[in-house]
Amino acid sequence: MANRSEARQQERVKGRGGRGGGSVVAAIREAITRGDFAPEQRLVESDLSDRFDTSRSAVRSALLQLTEEGLVEREQNRGARVRSVSLEEAVEICEVRMMLEGLCSAKAAERATPDEVAELRAIGDRMRQLVADGNVLGYSEANQLLHRRIRELSEQATAEEVLERLRAQSVRHQFQLALQPGRPSVSLPEHLAIIDAIAEHDPLAAETAMRTHLGSVIGALREASQTMGGLRF
Amino acid sequence: MANRSEARQQERVKGRGGRGGGSVVAAIREAITRGDFAPEQRLVESDLSDRFDTSRSAVRSALLQLTEEGLVEREQNRGARVRSVSLEEAVEICEVRMMLEGLCSAKAAERATPDEVAELRAIGDRMRQLVADGNVLGYSEANQLLHRRIRELSEQATAEEVLERLRAQSVRHQFQLALQPGRPSVSLPEHLAIIDAIAEHDPLAAETAMRTHLGSVIGALREASQTMGGLRF
DNA sequence: GACAACGAAATTGGCGACAATATTGCTGGC
DNA sequence: GCCAGCAATATTGTCGCCAATTTCGTTGTC
Numbered sequence: 001m002a003n004r005s006e007a008r009q010q011e012r013v014k015g016r017g018g019r020g021g022g023s024v025v026a027a028i029r030e031a032i033t034r035g036d037f038a039p040e041q042r043l044v045e046s047d048l049s050d051r052f053d054t055s056r057s058a059v060r061s062a063l064l065q066l067t068e069e070g071l072v073e074r075e076q077n078r079g080a081r082v083r084s085v086s087l088e089e090a091v092e093i094c095e096v097r098m099m100l101e102g103l104c105s106a107k108a109a110e111r112a113t114p115d116e117v118a119e120l121r122a123i124g125d126r127m128r129q130l131v132a133d134g135n136v137l138g139y140s141e142a143n144q145l146l147h148r149r150i151r152e153l154s155e156q157a158t159a160e161e162v163l164e165r166l167r168a169q170s171v172r173h174q175f176q177l178a179l180q181p182g183r184p185s186v187s188l189p190e191h192l193a194i195i196d197a198i199a200e201h202d203p204l205a206a207e208t209a210m211r212t213h214l215g216s217v218i219g220a221l222r223e224a225s226q227t228m229g230g231l232r233f
Numbered sequence: 234m235a236n237r238s239e240a241r242q243q244e245r246v247k248g249r250g251g252r253g254g255g256s257v258v259a260a261i262r263e264a265i266t267r268g269d270f271a272p273e274q275r276l277v278e279s280d281l282s283d284r285f286d287t288s289r290s291a292v293r294s295a296l297l298q299l300t301e302e303g304l305v306e307r308e309q310n311r312g313a314r315v316r317s318v319s320l321e322e323a324v325e326i327c328e329v330r331m332m333l334e335g336l337c338s339a340k341a342a343e344r345a346t347p348d349e350v351a352e353l354r355a356i357g358d359r360m361r362q363l364v365a366d367g368n369v370l371g372y373s374e375a376n377q378l379l380h381r382r383i384r385e386l387s388e389q390a391t392a393e394e395v396l397e398r399l400r401a402q403s404v405r406h407q408f409q410l411a412l413q414p415g416r417p418s419v420s421l422p423e424h425l426a427i428i429d430a431i432a433e434h435d436p437l438a439a440e441t442a443m444r445t446h447l448g449s450v451i452g453a454l455r456e457a458s459q460t461m462g463g464l465r466f
Numbered sequence: 467g468a469c470a471a472c473g474a475a476a477t478t479g480g481c482g483a484c485a486a487t488a489t490t491g492c493t494g495g496c
Numbered sequence: 497g498c499c500a501g502c503a504a505t506a507t508t509g510t511c512g513c514c515a516a517t518t519t520c521g522t523t524g525t526c
Contacts, residue, residue: 044507079507093391103328158329312477
């Protein structure tokens with residue numbers, strides 16, 4: 001659409017020009033989750049191959065894969081768009097997270113070594129500090145880190161994979177939530193409860209604490225959408 | 234490998250020859266889950282395009298998608314094979330099912346209409362009869378049907394999608410289990426308990442019953458693998 | 467007789483071209 | 497002035513070809 005003239009920065013994939021087999025997927029995925037592409041935005045194959053300095057077939061196969069991952073939607077002969085996930089879908093995702101992160105939390109409670117417990121405790125302390133300082137973005141990052149570490153500690157590859165996929169799908173909702181005023185002070189004690197349960201190697205308490213936390217996230221999602229007017233993301 | 238001469242039956246995809254965009258994926262997926270291809274078997278692109286009477290690029294893109302679904306594994310420049318899932322992986326899958334089908338079971342208990350409850354009860358009755366008759370294959374089918382209907386009743390699209398994917402990955406383990414002598418008489422009461430809980434619209438009991446059931450499945454998987462010698466599927 | 471080096475065959479990876487389809491803009495009639 | 501039909505354009509879908517890579521078989525040497 002004539003914007004090929006406005007010399008757009010080309011994001012070279014992996015350094016070498018035009019190559020990078022599987023990493024084209026990673027590049028486009030990151031661009032979507034980072035918000036470079038808006039929800040519902042059309043993803044034209046030739047534009048993308050241009051932007052990422054790769055071939056159209058590479059982009060094509062990447063879009064196929066991202067469709068499978070739930071980040072992109074395609075219609076026959078009508079191309080691909082960034083998937084926009086509705087509030088209802090975000091709630092569904094959170095319900096699944098509730099179950100699966102509950103499992104991971106329980107497993108982490110079983111397996112965590114003293115060092116790993118110390119690591120979680122350190123994250124908890126940092127969270128406390130960040131909330132006290134009113135550092136919303138920092139807290140959001142620590143939040144992601146905590147959830148990720150607990151997933152990893154579970155050593156449940158199947159659950160980890162599913163959760164990673166779902167996380168990518170709901171980054172926007174997740175981020176919106178983090179910016180909600182007063183939200184950190186609600187979630188902080190929930191996070192600390194999870195850490196405590198894992199530290200005490202109490203799988204049942206760890207699962208319950210995680211479920212409580214994500215239940216509260218679901219509630220917050222619903223509330224936030226009311227104030228925001230039910231926008232899709 | 235010179236077996237192109239033995240006139241192998243060509244399974245036309247979708248009737249018309251050589252077409253059928255997305256349904257090539259379905260055809261190969263079915264062939265894998267039906268056991269036409271053994272685990273670890275190589276999937277040569279030209280062979281498949283021959284067998285399903287389609288183009289190599291269609292097969293190629295199908296294999297890409299099936300890799301994403303966890304049914305196929307690929308190595309750079311070395312082609313695709315049918316993924317073989319180990320006992321440990323099967324247990325992981327079952328743990329995830331435990332959580333997610335637990336969720337679906339609870340939601341089904343909330344939502345099920347009288348008609349739907351009657352339908353589940355009918356399945357339960359049929360199961361009882363099939364066990365009494367010693368009809369193992371029939372029971373296995375009814376088993377799958379029950380789990381599927383509960384998933385559908387939950388109207389949790391996200392969980393349904395994940396579960397469907399995982400089911401395809403573990404069909405072999407699932408089938409092996411169904412053939413285990415004495416297994417039906419163990420699982421029958423568990424299934425009936427799930428149905429009862431849903432019929433009584435008791436989400437908590439429904440979730441618990443489902444978790445108990447799949448916990449028992451995990452135990453059975455482990456036992457079966459001992460007698461079978463820890464074979465991969 | 468075993469093994470390394472080499473060459474041939476099989477297979478995958480990727481690009482370019484072309485056909486099929488959808489979208490957009492234009493023209494003429496009412 | 498609005499709408500139907502048609503032409504032009506943009507975009508996707510698919511195929512065939514060739515290069516890159518791996519695998520398999522052969523030959524020659526020790």
